[in-house]
Amino acid sequence: MTPEDLHDRLIADWRQAAGPMPRVTATEIAERAAPEQASRVAVLAELEDLRLSFTELHGLLDDQAADVRATSRWTARDVVAHLASWAMETRREAETLLAGGAFDYSIHFEREGGPRAWNQQEVDARARRTPAELFDELDRETIRTMDLMLEASEEVFGAVATLPRTSGDPAEPWRMPLGAMVLMSCWHARLHLRALEELLRKPRV
Amino acid sequence: MRDARGAPDREFERLFAEYGPSVRAWLAVRAPAGDADDLFQDVWTIFCRRWREWTPHPQAEAGDDRPVLSFLYRTCHLVLLAHRRVRSRRAMLPLEESPEPASDGLAERTRQIQIGECLSAARACCSDEDLAVLTAKLSGVPARDIARTLRITESAVDHRYRATVGRIRDRLSGASA
Numbered sequence: 001m002t003p004e005d006l007h008d009r010l011i012a013d014w015r016q017a018a019g020p021m022p023r024v025t026a027t028e029i030a031e032r033a034a035p036e037q038a039s040r041v042a043v044l045a046e047l048e049d050l051r052l053s054f055t056e057l058h059g060l061l062d063d064q065a066a067d068v069r070a071t072s073r074w075t076a077r078d079v080v081a082h083l084a085s086w087a088m089e090t091r092r093e094a095e096t097l098l099a100g101g102a103f104d105y106s107i108h109f110e111r112e113g114g115p116r117a118w119n120q121q122e123v124d125a126r127a128r129r130t131p132a133e134l135f136d137e138l139d140r141e142t143i144r145t146m147d148l149m150l151e152a153s154e155e156v157f158g159a160v161a162t163l164p165r166t167s168g169d170p171a172e173p174w175r176m177p178l179g180a181m182v183l184m185s186c187w188h189a190r191l192h193l194r195a196l197e198e199l200l201r202k203p204r205v
Numbered sequence: 206m207r208d209a210r211g212a213p214d215r216e217f218e219r220l221f222a223e224y225g226p227s228v229r230a231w232l233a234v235r236a237p238a239g240d241a242d243d244l245f246q247d248v249w250t251i252f253c254r255r256w257r258e259w260t261p262h263p264q265a266e267a268g269d270d271r272p273v274l275s276f277l278y279r280t281c282h283l284v285l286l287a288h289r290r291v292r293s294r295r296a297m298l299p300l301e302e303s304p305e306p307a308s309d310g311l312a313e314r315t316r317q318i319q320i321g322e323c324l325s326a327a328r329a330c331c332s333d334e335d336l337a338v339l340t341a342k343l344s345g346v347p348a349r350d351i352a353r354t355l356r357i358t359e360s361a362v363d364h365r366y367r368a369t370v371g372r373i374r375d376r377l378s379g380a381s382a
């Protein structure tokens with residue numbers, strides 16, 4: 001068999017395999033896409049996807065880029081510190097829920113700008129860390145959260161939990177399943193990752 | 206405007222119709238047959254959530270659908286890795302702590318698919334990473350995105366593809382000799 005023959009046969013096999021669609025529809029997929037319904041496999045895949053994105057961002061963030069202003073208050077390095085603080089907080093919340101504990105602190109989200117005081121305090125706490133150390137923290141915490149997602153019983157994974165995150169006046173705690181909480185953290189990290197990537201890929205003058 | 210929670214928009218439906226078969230074929234070659242349908246839903250629910258975040262949509266920026274194909278490929282690979290981690294974790298649990306396999310009827314309505322002699326040979330003689338490269342190449346995922354997903358270089362992707370095709374040829378030649 002020539003290489004060309006084999007290539008043609010592989011393509012034919014591929015077309016056969018990628019033939020008829022499953023009977024599940026786009027509408028059924030959309031109905032099941034709510035974060036509250038996410039499977040453990042999907043949550044793990046989203047966390048691993050974040051790890052890949054962090055690695056790619058690390059490749060873009062040299063010492064010079066780390067000092068680029070990313071927001072009105074923060075440099076690119078500060079944003080990575082912010083991501084590390086939320087990776088830590090996500091792991092901490094997951095750990096507490098797995099242990100069956102309650103939260104003795106709260107993180108209050110303002111109507112605009114989120115938990116500004118908590119965010120700044122956590123960025124300040126990491127002020128002396130290098131980008132490499134921050135990325136190391138990000139990866140370590142994300143891996144630990146993945147381990148916790150594997151360890152969680154079906155009951156803990158699926159139960160609606162009360163989180164330390166609050167909003168409103170009077171403050172009301174957020175309530176959602178563990179998997180949805182982790183997906184929300186992934187979504188938040190991606191928002192910053194996209195903005196940082198866009199910023200760092202721009203030619204610098 | 207997209208519905209935040211419920212119905213998919215027409216563009217999502219088009220992409221589902223266009224790339225659903227590719228996702229299904231990637232899984233048919235790489236996943237255990239009984240799990241492929243659940244994993245198919247995991248890949249597409251992840252994509253659906255991401256689709257709601259993307260503004261503008263990546264294919265609009267690039268002028269084609271390839272970023273979507275690459276995203277689906279990467280997601281499919283990560284879903285497969287996650288599935289194996291969950292399975293191996295369950296295998297370590299005592300029987301009474303192991304959850305019942307999830308079955309929701311929807312997955313059971315999907316059909317088993319045939320993967321053909323060459324892809325069957327590939328599955329029999331290649332590693333999962335070889336299959337990841339082979340199926341990505343067959344479905345038109347750019348080498349750069351295969352490399353990013355598998356954390357290898359583009360030249361390693363090409364080398365692995367050629368080696369995989371060589372291995373399949375040897376196996377088929379042996380079978381016909």
